[in-house]
Amino acid sequence: MKAVLYRAFGAARDVLQLEELSAPRPGPGEVLVDVAFSGVNPSDVKARAGARAGVTELPYPAIVPHSDGSGVIRSVGDGVDAGRVGERVWLWNGQWGRAMGTCAEQIALPSEQAVPLPEGVSLETGAVLGIPGLTAAHVVFSGGPVNGRTVLVQGGAGTVGYLAVQLAKWGGARVIATASTGATERLRAAGADAVLDYADPDLAAAVLAANDGAPVDRIVEVEFGANAEVDAAVIAPNGRINAYGSARVMAPVLPFYPLMFKSVTLETALVYLLDATNRQAAIDRVHAALTSGALSCPIQETFDLDATAAAHEAVERGARNGAILVRTGG
Structure with a gap:
């Protein structure tokens, strides 16, 4: 699969690279998601630049960035309902505490971190819901x-x-x-x-x-x-x-x-770090507001996977009127 990664802190154009990686496999309790869109947040940009407070060394040899995303479940690991295959989902904490984030064609992660998208909600909106x-x-x-x-x-x-x-x-x-x-x-x-x-x-x-x-x-x-x-x-x-x-x-x-x-x-x-109770309460409120038509998640610009550095730069410039996404799917 294609993925963007970095092996050192630095400017986006200097360290972000598009590479071919082995496709992940879902472990027990996990799902494999074909990622459609990856959300780029200020925290992702700071992490890549080495600007997070208290972080002086890269925590992993190579990192696929971004915690937010959306897509479709391709397969499931042991202990996960096979009926979830084909489900449209949005993702949270994709790269939190792990090396593999959502800026890739696929991601395997715990099944609870792939939340079913409400009917009628776009995959683009789904990529904004995590952070x-x-x-x-x-x-x-x-x-x-x-x-x-x-x-x-x-x-x-x-x-x-x-x-x-x-x-x-x-x-x-x-x-x-x-x-x-x-x-x-x-x-x-x-x-x-x-x-x-x-x-x-x-x-x-x-x-x-x-x-x-x-x-x-x-x-x-x-x-x-x-x-x-x-x-x-x-x-x-x-x-x-x-x-x-x-x-x-x-x-x-x-x-x-x-x-x-x-x-x-x-x-x-x-x-x-939201605990399970507070996270579920937040998910329920976001879904309720979306399905009632009370919540709009504007997208300012969507970049192709090979232009992820430009997406990071768009976040760094600030003064946006919407989210920045990377199109990871075909």
């Missing part, structure tokens, strides 16, 4: 239902943030999103009741004004370190901040007493 979809669902709902509450989505124009806006609105929340000024109409169309400029020097006052002077109940946070002071100022007593990133300020100063005296819950969320 962006499950992260968005978890950070919106991990504190319980949001119906009748106000949810602030910091960084609503990013892939996770954009899905979080839609999911929070679907869940019955009043949604306030922050983004660059050019994303306002897009986020309003996604369901945001108010869209604020993240660069506003008095963002806290703008958030409170957008919520009729009241503090917000939940915050979905992409840049906790940079936004910690604003978050502490606008969160309600007994509120919750779910942070899934802090790339700009990786060692943030925590405004502990402003948060403590509001009895705020701070969760740092890493989708790779």
Whole structure:
């Protein structure tokens, strides 16, 4: 089979190579999937560049990148229902804790990591559900239902943030999103009741004004370190901040007493490590939102397998209005 891999950290065009590898076989409890699309996420790009915190050496001699993907089950290993053959599925944690990810024509992985796609949902959408979809669902709902509450989505124009806006609105929340000024109409169309400029020097006052002077109940946070002071100022007593990133300020100063005296819950969320209960809850919510027509997963660009380096560069450039995919199937 054809696969893209790297054997050293470095720039995408320097280290990513398209090669012919032996086709994998499903072991006990596994399925073999003919991969149609592989999703490229910022975490995949950082891993290839050697930019993940605390990682100084390549964990495997060669790595096929990417954790997200979609495709069709070709065969199953011992202990897996043979009726799954031919099933359309989306994949999670493809390359987490292992060398072989989804940027290949085939992948063998534990059967629970191949989730049946709801009827009518495209394989392209399926390739976006692993990291962006499950992260968005978890950070919106991990504190319980949001119906009748106000949810602030910091960084609503990013892939996770954009899905979080839609999911929070679907869940019955009043949604306030922050983004660059050019994303306002897009986020309003996604369901945001108010869209604020993240660069506003008095963002806290703008958030409170957008919520009729009241503090917000939940915050979905992409840049906790940079936004910690604003978050502490606008969160309600007994509120919750779910942070899934802090790339700009990786060692943030925590405004502990402003948060403590509001009895705020701070969760740092890493989708790779969701326990089975929380993961299934996120899957169920994503599927329900998709089948009800409340969730759209826009794709900005799809690259062929031999152009995977260009796909990584597209993610690195940022300022996207949708996900980046690699077409791995024929």
